[in-house]
Amino acid sequence: MKRQGLLSATGILMLGLVMLMTLHEWDDTLPGQEDGILTAPAIVAKSITARAFSEEDGSLQYYLTAETLTQYDHNPLTEMQQPELEMANDKGSWTIV
Known part of the structure; x- marks a missing residue:
């Protein structure tokens, strides 16, 4: 019985050792793919909406929308x-498309 337990623990x-070795190899890039990491996007977002408000009176300073954003x-x-x-200040508003 002790021999079976020892074989199970060894197995x-x-x-676990094979899994660790495999995961370590997955961290490396494939040959010829070194530039792919440098050119791949870090962030890709869809249907973007951003707003900024004035700290003084809480009025809307700008409103930005976009179909996609890539960083x-x-x-x-x-x-x-x-x-x-869409930007606004005390002199009027602008819309830039």
């Missing part, structure tokens, strides 16, 4: 499809 340890780690710019920005 479980071997299975990359390697690029400080944010890409949007079909953005529409």
Whole structure:
């Protein structure tokens, strides 16, 4: 009986070791895919809505909507499809499409 328990424990340890080795290999990129990590987007969002309000009186400063938003780690710019920005101040309002 002790031998069966020892074999079971050894089998479980071997299975765990194989799983750890496999997971470690999955962290690495495939050959030729090094640039894919640099060009892949970090954030992709759909149906974006953003609002900013004035701290002084709580009035709406801007209202932004976009169909999609894409942000990359390697690029400080944010890409949007079909953005529409409505800005307001004490002199009037603007709509930028």
